[in-house]
Amino acid sequence: MEETGAKLILALAELLGAKQVETDVIDRALAMISSEFAFDGGLVYELDQYNVLHLKEHSLRSGFTCQPSFDLDEIDAAYRSYLAQEIFVLLEQGQNNTAAEEALLQLFAARSLVVGSVVDENLQIYGLLVFVRQTVRPLTAAEHRLLTTVLPMFGRYLGVRVYRNRLAFASNSLESILDNTGIDIYVNDFYNHDILYANKSMAAPYGGIAQFLGRKCWEVLFPGQNGPCSFCPQQKLIDENGEPTKIYSWDYQRPFDGSWFRVFSAAFRWVDGRLAHVVSSADITENKHNEALIEYLANYDALTELPNRRMLVQECERRLAQLEDGGKGYLLFFDIDGFKNINDTFGHEAGDEFLVQLGQFFLGIPMLKGSIYRNGGDEFVAIIDGDKTEDHIRNLAGFIHRRFNKPWQLKSGAVFCNVSIGVARYPEDGRKVEELLLKADQAMYRVKKAGGKGICFDYEQAD
Template sequence: MRNNMILTFANLLVGNKIDTQTIIHSLTLICDNFLFDCGLLYENDPQNSLSLKENYNPCCMRVRKSILVEEISAEICSQLKTAPFIYVDETECSTTNFALHHYFYAKSVIILPLLDEDSSICGLIVLLNAREKKRICNLELENLSAILNMLSRYVSIRLYQNKLAFARKSLEGILDNTGIDIYVNDFYTHDILYVNKSMAAPYGGISSFEGKKCWEVLFPGTTGQCEFCPQKELIDEHNNPTKIYSWNYQRYFDGAWFRVFSAAFRWVDGRLAHVVSSADITENKRNEEIIKNMANYDPLTKLPNRRLLVVDCEKRINLAVENEKGYVLFFDIDGFKSINDTLGHDAGDEFLVNLGEFFNSISILKDCIYRNGGDEFVAIINGSIEESGLITLLNFIFERFKKPWNLKTGNIICNTSIGIACYPEDGVTAEDLLYKADQAMYQIKKAGGGGICFGRDINRKTNLNSEEG
């Protein structure tokens, strides 16, 4: 019997795929040949319990559908991990035997543990008998032990495969819920090797990446490697991975911003691969723009403020070619305090907004007019305008100031004093030019306001006004 049974099991298990029908067939052969009423196979699940996977139970015995690992006593666990298997029947009266009979509702119980590499119990093969029968002799136990060991090795392959699948699923769960988009491609062919769900979602899902090169999915219509691909930054002269490379990228179809990290590493088959991970920083970018706007723009008039004025002026100076001229115009409103005093600060703010809109509506001043603070505005004009044209522009502005400004609380009439600094004769830095224009404006204010003064005319004993040019 021993040789026939072992041969039968060898033919049944060796070389066959791990499937339920084979396991049930195995349990049937064991029960029929060794006169057991029921054969059960339990395997561990993610809830740390042993669930009934396959069974042979023609007598419809009462059986447990699951076994909590913590329900197994320390004494029984110790025996399961050290003995080939546990065999007890009701003729033995030890505490362990009584517990097993009671637990499995049987007169005879055989338990073979399935252990993982850490000697943790990951499954059980259980044979039960509810009938009166003599105890199995030693020879039968030897035969049964050999057969159960064959079955345990067979099932252990599935347990290992399930463990790998569970580990992979857990890892994918982590990668899909980190808030990071990830994809991996072959370093040289650019074929997609892996993509997580969050990365794939905006492009039609994971199936859209399968069998594709990265640029075919991310940039439809392109026919080769992206110009900005940082691969050359990721390996040394020996083609070995070096460091992580990062940059910011804006997605073309929705404008979303991402912080991207690229690295080279060895894939599971040994090939060199390129992993690209990215985090959505759209909100950060939006906040940066808000902060930048707050730092560089006047909240009332929405015009650029003095900080941006200095920066832009320096840029223009640095870009100036030889013999190129430029002008800084400094505007100060005459009598602005009386507007606040008579009509209120809301009216003063309304006037400043209207004034900013007026300056910005003049084509030559558009996008180069700044609010310096209070009732002061500054304009930067390059040398494309002659001085005579500049005077014409300023006379146009003075004509507007002769007319009333219509506000919600009433109409006002006021004037403006304008100081002008010329680059490079009045200064070669932004601060020098602004200082000279401010000084020129102040001289007009001292003379009564409503006029212009060039930097070169400061301290002249003349009546400076808009009619003189």
């Protein structure tokens, strides 16, 4: 036995000395050990991520069946801990076995078992090496010593594959996480800008991963560009010693489809120690659209789609601030004469229809384009600056009044009404928005009081 045992050890050492773990090598090793010890066969099981042991290789005599897979939890937890610490255990029927040992014998439908475990550094089982017999035959002392030598050799060889499989699973899991976070990610060399990594969601719009690796980031993201982007925030990511500092965030709009992204940039050390730049981005196109919608709703009248009073005040303040010394401007306040009759006669839908038509009419006047606002209800305000004179303003009022001499055609019928116009001058009547609005409103009220359908500057009485 000693001589044949030495030969087996040498043969296995030579067979298992290869760096690459191969199935045919494992099959040959199983056959050699089974033959040496008169086992009916040998089995190799490997644990998956779901805690299930799967049969990977086997060498069995004909007529012997084996368990293709089973849950690791089918082995008692305390007994698993025992297995993980032993080089191997021998189980035989009729030997005062514990319940856990009897369960193992039944699991493999054998009368005798030799079980060795493949474990990690924490003594967690990740594989089993099992040899079975249909007869009960105790091991001799020499056989026990020989198994104590060859099973660890075999287990270390299998452990390489287990480790690589676990590493591949961890890598694939991380890759899957990165590909399904909803975040686009790529990494490039901090100094030469070569792309080192990109996840699938980042690469997909540009033709896939193959379009990224080994190329400069700007070559992929901005075809035709021949150098780093002017807006690249890299220098914000390192300190004066060239060491990584903090994450920098910014918003970016992709040029070829208009999509918006919230971008996060950071410097860090790549796996080989070089300084790298990781760029991650989340699609915020919908958020941008929602922000634009909220901004629009805050600044524009939903009915007429004209800018509202809030926008009027902001824009008037901006224009007043931009007027140079000696600059002049006018604020016109429009109030519809007889608007209540439209609502009372035809209903509020007709009133809304009229206001929409009126807004479109105002927008069609060159002097009012980009300068007309709905103040609320049937009130409109216009801001006119530049080289305009009072004569220009009166001519504008005349044009508007001539339109009001004609009927407005609504779905419910033709309606007649008119408009009272009050005018405040800048700077004569005020230098602040609220002052000008008040003066224009007061001038408009004087027109109303005088019967409507007219124009009045703040400094004069209504006609």
